[in-house]
Amino acid sequence: MERKASSLLENKKIAILGAGPGGLTLARLLQLKGAEVKVYERDFNQDSRVQGAIVDLHFDSGLKVMQAANLLEAFKANYMKDADRYRLVDKDLNILLDEINEGNQDNFDDEHFRPEIDRGVLRNMIIEGLLPNTVVWDSQFLSMEQVNNTWELKFKNGMTANADIVIGADGYRSKVRSYVTDIKALYSGATIIQGEIENPKIDCPDMYELVNNANLSAMDIGKTIAVQPMGNGGLTFYAASLYAKDWIETSGIDFNNADEVYAYLVGFYADWNPKFFTLFKSCKKFLVRPLNYFPTDQHWEAKENVTLLGDAAHLMPPSGEGVNTAMLDALDLSECLTNGEFSDLKSAVAAYETKMRARASVLGKEAIEGIKDFASPSRDSIEDLVRMFLNRKE
Ligand SMILES: Cc1cc2nc3c(=O)[nH]c(=O)nc-3n(C[C@H](O)[C@H](O)[C@H](O)COP(=O)(O)OP(=O)(O)OC[C@H]3O[C@@H](n4cnc5c(N)ncnc54)[C@H](O)[C@@H]3O)c2cc1C
The missing domain is CATH 3.50.50.60 (FAD/NAD(P)-binding domain)
Structure with a gap:
């Protein structure tokens, strides 16, 4: 120095x-x-x-x-390595986009390479x-x-x-x-409920396999779940949607009580594949975060x-x-x-x-x-996302 x-x-x-x-x-x-x-x-x-x-x-x-x-x-x-790959699914776990099985493209000289x-x-x-x-x-x-x-x-x-x-x-x-x-700060209109899972391999093996050490997003009209690996073998997920500014106070949910948050999420995602619920079940502590901006x-x-x-x-x-x-x-x-x-x-x-x-x-x-588009996707925005990824590869 x-x-x-x-x-x-x-x-x-x-x-x-x-x-x-x-x-x-x-x-x-x-x-x-x-x-x-x-x-x-x-x-x-x-x-x-x-x-x-x-x-x-x-x-x-x-x-x-x-x-x-x-x-x-x-x-x-x-x-x-490889955690920059992206997989997009819908609420029924149909795969809309998948980079997970693509070959290794790690190249620090490539301006599109975004190592995690x-x-x-x-x-x-x-x-x-x-x-x-x-x-x-x-x-x-x-x-x-x-x-x-x-x-x-x-x-x-x-x-x-x-x-x-x-x-x-x-x-x-x-x-x-x-x-x-x-x-x-001002409120963006979106709020996320964030959770971490220490032993996903044991507690929610199907989701662990689906994430496959990469970035997973699951989108349906009006709501998203994003799941990411952590360096210690755990998973973090973000359940996002649009909520009123005072929703955290008026929801009646005690966000320090994991059972109450679990019950809310299972209700909110009721028509999604139940494998997503294993993520919520495996989480012992949730964090609720309104997304603000200056x-x-x-x-x-x-x-x-x-x-x-x-x-x-x-x-x-x-x-x-x-x-x-x-x-x-x-x-x-x-x-x-x-x-x-x-x-x-x-x-x-x-x-x-x-x-x-x-x-x-x-x-x-x-x-x-x-x-x-992230927290509350529409049919069009999901299609645009898929198109954008496919165009990038051409
Ligand atoms: C859900 C979510 C996902 C995100 N994903 C990404 C992503 O994929 N990629 C990306 O680039 N960004 C992402 N971001 C944004 C990113 O996390 C932040 O922009 C970034 O961490 C900002 O860095 P920072 O150093 O300014 O502040 P921070 O990372 O917030 O660090 C602030 C530090 O200050 C400490 N601190 C706070 N208050 C005090 C105090 N009073 N006294 C002393 N220490 C204090 C904190 O403990 C912390 O260590 C995400 C944000 C959210 C909410």
Whole structure:
């Protein structure tokens, strides 16, 4: 690693809040430039399980950033071979699209190759590239105040820390965001009920076989179930549909009670093949998540000592771009802070934020348009999806 920080960051302490893919990538990129960085993460320790299943990195975003961070070889050693293949079925388990039996096409030089990696494995991989003790675990950020040009940060466990520059990479319920803007998230109209299955091979063998270590979507008019493998042999599923904004409160369902959620899902998917119910039955704990987004025309005045990246800056409905975009933010921010083109911190942060918001605006609009087709497909949108995949192969 280079030893001396570029002049804007010389003698500056940087605090990154959140050890997600965005925050960790930024820490790695800044350390390569010699900056003094700590990452404060609310998870109790590195072994705490990361929510969610696999994510795919893209040629011109996530993979490009891995290359810039000198982590591409580590990624190649850790990604889940063949998990990028896609299978689409209908509610009766008729196969509409199938990439599972296609030959091996792994090629990191191909811009269409989107290798998948388990989220926890990705986290560990980036942490291994950091200086020892960069991540401070069990540090749930609560608030901060400015004392003599320095931020004094307060954490839930009573700890405090100081930093000259604070970067909020603390995800969709960011606590840092309110120091940058008061623009609030909006509801997309779609909600997902998410579940994880530890031993699908035993608990729901038919579904395990159908997923076959790849990406499975099951779609019918108005509802979808997506199932993905996890690196530990488990499965994650997302049951998605459109719901009123206050549905979680008005549904009468106790989402902490697995039996109640199971009963709801079996009723909601009553005319689907009962094999899907084995997924719900095998899940011991559900998470219900309204899919929100920040407005795509958001703007704020840059500050010299606090900024945002990833979901904290531009939460959008899932579209396969979130992790990739958070990583691109990290690359852009690290470049603006260290490339020597800016005479002061505020100009560097402003240049980064302009680029970050412009990119997020385009992707966010696409994600908002796409979420209805994912959560509440129509006959036409399912046919369009099949056509799109087939055209891509021609
Ligand atoms: C159902 C679903 C499926 C998705 N699938 C994909 C996909 O396939 N591909 C893709 O690219 N994206 C996907 N996304 C989006 C993706 O998960 C996010 O965009 C991405 O994780 C954002 O990265 P981040 O680093 O900004 O934030 P996060 O990944 O949310 O990380 C934030 C980190 O901050 C920590 N934190 C939070 N609050 C505090 C606090 N107060 N103090 C300290 N630490 C804190 C959290 O514990 C976490 O470690 C999906 C999203 C959802 C909801």
